[in-house]
Amino acid sequence: MATQINRRRTALAEIPIRMSQLRVSTDEPPVLLNRTVIDSPLDNIPIGYLTPSPSQDELIIRQRGRRRSINWSPDKIPSSAAAILSILRTPTKSTSTMTLRSSPRKRLHLDGVASSSVMLSPQSMGQSPRKIPRTPQLTTTPIQSYTPQTKRLRFTESPIAQQNQKTPLTKILKGLTQSQLINVIQELVNNEPNIETKIRTNLPMPDIKPMEEQLLQLKKNIFKSLPTSRLVKNTDSVGHSRAATHLTTFKKTVVDQAQQLNESENWDALIDYCLMAWPIVRATPIWDNKTHNSVRRSCFKILSWHCLCALKTAKHVLGEQRLKDLFNQMASMKVDCDDISACEPHLDNILDTIAI
Template sequence: MTTPLQTRMALAEIPDRLEALRMANTPTNANRRTPDEPTPAAIVNTPNANGGGGLGMRVDNEANVVQGQDFVFSPLPSPDELVIRQRGRRRFTTTFSPDKPNGGGSGSGGSSMRSPFQRTPTKNLQLTSGMILRSSPRKRLTMGSTPPEPTPMETNSPIKIKSDLTKQLWPGTPIVKKLKMDDRPVGQTNTEVALPSLLQGLSQQQLIELIVNNVNNAGDEERLRRQLPTPDISALEQELQYAKRLIFKSLPTSRLCKKTDAAAYSKASMHLNEFKRVLQVQAKRLHDATHWDALVDYVSMAWQCVATTPNWESHAHNAVRRQCFKLLACSCYAAIKHGGMRLGQTRLESLERNLREWSKDYEDVLSCVNALQRTLSSRTSI
């Protein structure tokens, strides 16, 4: 039997022990507990120094009742907080927890550690009583009826889309149709310009194709052939005279310098080569066209132009001059051989007088004189 004194002493110690239990159950106090401080379980389970066993059991019951009242009156966490707690990585605590029936230890079966292979918990909507379940607008539209049939896309042309947009932006603006551009050449559509002016812009090959395509029969060709004139060599003469002027411009202008020595030749050598190139191109053009009468006239003109070029003191520097004379002599010989009496009596007699004068500049031109005499003699025999 316990005495009233022992009972009063035990009741006096209850508030202190209950406060120790609250401090032990708090996480912050549990983490800050010193090693010398006894755990709540040790305080409650320690028997009285006077040997009162029944008093220890009564204290345990009263502590459980007070602790239960604290949990009853504590507010419940919100569903969002529960989800956050379940999603976070929980640390294993060694303190006493009321969630674990076995007191919560390292070997307790009530451990709430989440496995890494466990699915992340979602928000439990059943925990909130006043929450109304809502769905997306697309889901509400498709729940009560079948999905609408897709409408076919209208393949409108860009011109129609542009016109529709213009009507929307400017309702009162009239739609102007794009004019169809004429792809024909300007020479065919521009009737205000004369035909000779248009023909001047065409190349030689274009003119040839234009004439040949318009010849339909032999009669047209014969009529066109009778109208063919002698090629005009005036344009060729101007080009050749321009190349000769460049030679004289390159010569020194000082009175103390000679215009036919090696120093002057070194300055004019480039222009001499250009003069020879122009002469070759022009003579070949008339030779390939088989205009023998025009070729004879060109030789007479070009020989005088070559003869007026500088005659250099060194024999080696006059190589370009001799090459030009040789080219003209060969062209004249080909014109006499292929042209023959078609060149005309007057042109052949004038050419014979010129060839005897040209022999002073270039002696090999006498071969042309022999060919000309054979042509004239054949005409006399006939």
């Protein structure tokens, strides 16, 4: 117990001594009364660590001169800094003559532009090589449409049909179009006028049998397109929507065939065509909605108009038997279309003149 009290007394006695050491006096340095005071941590560090001596490399660098401070202003950039910035700058897209995934037409056009361009040399320009620009300037040429060169077929002086005498003339004529046959006959008639009378006397009436077969096939396609289920009605809107394309084709065929006979002024064949096509049009389906029957009505009106044109133009030249057939079918044709009634007075007048 006594030892602890003595230790406390010695510790309290050292407090004023240490406080005196912390005081700063401008007159005299502090006098250390007791050397047992702990020194500063800096006293244990060697002097070489606090003020290190410069190395040999540092001495060489100092002898070279004063270091230049880098000015980062955009107005004045040193050459070394400019070189560094040019290296660190993001690379721009380099223009090259190679084009990836380009069409053949574009590649051919680029090759043509490159071949037509003029490379300027320093001698031709009269300048030193330092003044030549790095990228050569290509002369721009207007873009022209590229047409691929194809091999042309070389025909002989005369066709094979003229040289081969063994082939029958009928087979050769089958390969010609209608316009070619017309041109050949017209040239023969111009050279020899007497041939025209022979050709006219031997010309047959146009054959409407292929036309009838085509109309029957188109009518068959219309009925094939209709639904076959017993639970669905064929003449409703659903059935018309499925057969609409075939109905349009059927109408176009009737118009083209009748117009062909009308333009050729084969009036007798035109009357026969109207009598043939009328029952086929009548056999087309009748739809529940009246607006869907427009194709059917149009076909009847077209046939009535062509029949009237033939009666007005040809009259008694049509033949007595043909006119009687038309007169016998006139009553049933009126039920389908009232426009055919316009042909009845002309037909009566022609039959009256023939009877007299």
